[in-house]
Amino acid sequence: MTQGRKVHIVGAGLAGLAAAVRSAELGLQVQLSEGAPQAGGRCRSFEDSVLGRIIDNGNHLILGANPAIFAYLGAIGAVDKLTSLESACFPFLDVSSGAAWTVRPGAGRWPWWLLDPDRRVPGARLADYWAMLRILNAPASARLDEYVNVQAPMFARFWEPLALAVLNTEAAASSARLLGRVLAETLMRGGAASRPYFAHAGLGSALVDPALAFLERSSVATRFSCRLRGMDVNDDRVTRLIFDDEVIEIGADETVILAVPSWEAGALIPGLVVPTETRPIVNAHFQIESAFDFADGAPFLGVIGGTAHWLFRRGDVVSATVSAAGVLADDVALQVAEAIWRDVAAAIGRPGSPLPRHRIIKEKRATIAQTPGQDALRPPTATRWRNLLLAGDWTQTGLPATIEGAVGSGRHAAELAGNLAK
Numbered sequence: 001m002t003q004g005r006k007v008h009i010v011g012a013g014l015a016g017l018a019a020a021v022r023s024a025e026l027g028l029q030v031q032l033s034e035g036a037p038q039a040g041g042r043c044r045s046f047e048d049s050v051l052g053r054i055i056d057n058g059n060h061l062i063l064g065a066n067p068a069i070f071a072y073l074g075a076i077g078a079v080d081k082l083t084s085l086e087s088a089c090f091p092f093l094d095v096s097s098g099a100a101w102t103v104r105p106g107a108g109r110w111p112w113w114l115l116d117p118d119r120r121v122p123g124a125r126l127a128d129y130w131a132m133l134r135i136l137n138a139p140a141s142a143r144l145d146e147y148v149n150v151q152a153p154m155f156a157r158f159w160e161p162l163a164l165a166v167l168n169t170e171a172a173a174s175s176a177r178l179l180g181r182v183l184a185e186t187l188m189r190g191g192a193a194s195r196p197y198f199a200h201a202g203l204g205s206a207l208v209d210p211a212l213a214f215l216e217r218s219s220v221a222t223r224f225s226c227r228l229r230g231m232d233v234n235d236d237r238v239t240r241l242i243f244d245d246e247v248i249e250i251g252a253d254e255t256v257i258l259a260v261p262s263w264e265a266g267a268l269i270p271g272l273v274v275p276t277e278t279r280p281i282v283n284a285h286f287q288i289e290s291a292f293d294f295a296d297g298a299p300f301l302g303v304i305g306g307t308a309h310w311l312f313r314r315g316d317v318v319s320a321t322v323s324a325a326g327v328l329a330d331d332v333a334l335q336v337a338e339a340i341w342r343d344v345a346a347a348i349g350r351p352g353s354p355l356p357r358h359r360i361i362k363e364k365r366a367t368i369a370q371t372p373g374q375d376a377l378r379p380p381t382a383t384r385w386r387n388l389l390l391a392g393d394w395t396q397t398g399l400p401a402t403i404e405g406a407v408g409s410g411r412h413a414a415e416l417a418g419n420l421a422k
């Protein structure tokens with residue numbers, strides 16, 4: 001046991017929280033410092049004054065094949081804060097034509113369901129699925145459009161919604177390798193791995209609050225509203241952390257885990273190469289007064305042919321996500337709401353109905369751009385300084401920049417900190 005060795009974690013997004021939880025489990029002494037007044041970073045809930053509801057900054061889909069998330073939830077005692085559909089199913093609606101279909105991965109490990117016309121994407125030919133197999137071995141340099149025909153119906157009906165949801169990047173230019181990794185671990189492994197999970201009472205109540213409670217029980221010192229402004233390093237290690245309110249000397253046997261976003265890490269660490277491009281996500285939350293449902297009664301719906309990409313239902317609120325939102329993220333909120341509402345109204349069978357009470361949330365730097373070029377800039381956990389480790393969805397996890405990647409990176413950094421302390 002490594003009791004007493006100290007690790008300073010900066011950033012209380014999911015990477016930093018996961019690093020703190022794992023470090024505490026390993027018996028390290030933890031200090032967690034967050035620049036914002038609250039934890040959660042890009043994955044958080046808040047009480048919205050317009051809707052009078054707790055809403056999330058954006059819809060977050062978690063899948064059965066997310067081992068780091070489930071290990072984290074197990075550690076903080078919050079597995080029951082997620083609910084899942086009984087079997088994997090992904091309903092879609094094309095709002096331009098009214099066509100609707102549902103992709104239903106089979107329960108088994110082998111994707112035999114791809115051969116069943118009732119379970120797969122309409123208009124798709126078996127040949128289209130050949131690309132799915134080839135993409136599993138795509139090299140790091142490959143774009144999605146090198147593997148799939150962007151003119152084929154399968155592109156608009158399957159590849160594009162998948163790439164937008166998972167990579168938050170224009171589908172054609174997105175990384176084939178990252179998408180292949182997700183396919184290998186989800187759809188190609190069948191039902192359990194592809195089952196979608198939802199934080200029924202919000203992201204905060206599932207992923208953030210139980211972690212803070214665990215840290216408190218573990219006597220972890222957590223500070224908010226203290227921003228790291230700089231670091232002193234020598235040839236070998238970090239020697240000081242310079243916060244707004246204090247300077248912390250880093251002892252020779254202490255470790256620093258920097259769990260801030262890519263652009264912050266790039267500014268804080270001299271010479272660190274980080275991804276340089278980000279993509280926005282726009283979320284629109286609409287309060288619907290009378291009862292409504294999506295196709296199949298599922299709590300979510302993929303949309304093509306309009307502005308919105310995915311719709312999620314929680315209570316009387318429909319939340320619509322537009323990934324890789326481009327110029328939409330610069331439009332005025334009312335215009336954004338009107339454009340997205342047209343799709344939502346169609347999806348709940350009320351086309352042309354007036355815009356209800358709503359809230360627009362624009363996350364201008366929601367994730368790094370997940371093109372092959374940007375993926376190549378993601379640094380590993382260890383740095384050239386022996387006591388400085390990196391965590392965050394943007395580090396080289398081999399996964400897309402998602403909650404699973406963020407949590408996994410934090411847990412991995414904590415394991416390395418534990419090894420350093422031995």
Ligand SMILES: Cc1cc2nc3c(=O)[nH]c(=O)nc-3n(C[C@H](O)[C@H](O)[C@H](O)COP(=O)(O)OP(=O)(O)OC[C@H]3O[C@@H](n4cnc5c(N)ncnc54)[C@H](O)[C@@H]3O)c2cc1C
Nearest residue numbers: 011013014015035041042058060061228392393402403406
């Ligand atoms: C709208 C939206 C929708 C998304 N949808 C999905 C989804 O469906 N599925 C999915 O898996 N992922 C999704 N993601 C991505 C997911 O939210 C992120 O991958 C994850 O939250 C990143 O966590 P992180 O800890 O790496 O970074 P962050 O959450 O950015 O955490 C970094 C923390 O560091 C703090 N910080 C920054 N600078 C300093 C400093 N100088 N000093 C101290 N603290 C500092 C920040 O305040 C922040 O709390 C979505 C993201 C957004 C924005």
